[in-house]
Amino acid sequence: MGIPSRDDAYRLLTTYTKNEGLVRHGLSVEAVMRHFAAKMGEDEEKWGVIGLVHDLDWEMYPDQHCEKTREILEEAEWPPEYIRSVLSHAWGFVTDVEPEHPMEKVLYATDELTGLITATALMRPSRSLNDLTAKSVRKKWKEKSFAAGVDREVIARGAEMVGMELADLITETIVAMRAVASEIGLDGETDPARG
Numbered sequence: 435m436g437i438p439s440r441d442d443a444y445r446l447l448t449t450y451t452k453n454e455g456l457v458r459h460g461l462s463v464e465a466v467m468r469h470f471a472a473k474m475g476e477d478e479e480k481w482g483v484i485g486l487v488h489d490l491d492w493e494m495y496p497d498q499h500c501e502k503t504r505e506i507l508e509e510a511e512w513p514p515e516y517i518r519s520v521l522s523h524a525w526g527f528v529t530d531v532e533p534e535h536p537m538e539k540v541l542y543a544t545d546e547l548t549g550l551i552t553a554t555a556l557m558r559p560s561r562s563l564n565d566l567t568a569k570s571v572r573k574k575w576k577e578k579s580f581a582a583g584v585d586r587e588v589i590a591r592g593a594e595m596v597g598m599e600l601a602d603l604i605t606e607t608i609v610a611m612r613a614v615a616s617e618i619g620l621d622g623e624t625d626p627a628r629g
Contacts, residue, residue: 437513439483443483456489456493464486466540467484468613488523488541504520536596542591546585546592552611555620562620572604
């Protein structure tokens with residue numbers, strides 16, 4: 435295949451993922467990866483594509499998470515380094531692929547964080563990222579019952595990996611997600627329940 439394009443990645447994502455929330459999660463992580471790539475002087479397209487497909491198999495094969503993604507991406511002839519990076523996001527859960535490259539560390543640090551940010555934004559009267567602050571997310575962070583599926587330890591470990599204070603990581607992730615706020619239903623204009 436050579437280097438996969440954004441269109442290739444989106445086509446794969448939407449082939450294996452029909453749940454709108456999971457597609458929006460992929461779009462969120464893609465935006466965050468592109469944002470950090472730009473800040474770090476890295477390849478935005480590559481980082482974005484990896485962010486977009488990182489949970490490719492989650493809806494159809496939750497019990498084989500990452501294992502099926504590896505198979506799908508190998509079958510599509512994706513470069514091994516792309517596949518490795520995708521697998522690293524689940525290090526310590528379902529893979530033993532430790533994040534090494536800055537791209538892998540950012541993916542590991544922000545995957546769960548985008549979920550917490552989305553949940554926090556949806557609880558606000560505005561249902562928007564535009565007025566969301568790191569302080570609001572930190573407040574919800576402390577409520578263990580809020581977005582209980584979000585592993586806060588992974589986010590904290592990821593922040594350490596990328597060498598950022600947690601508050602700064604949260605702020606940068608919010609800023610990145612604002613770029614796709616309307617696509618993910620968090621611009622205050624779009625009702626996620628209606629799509």
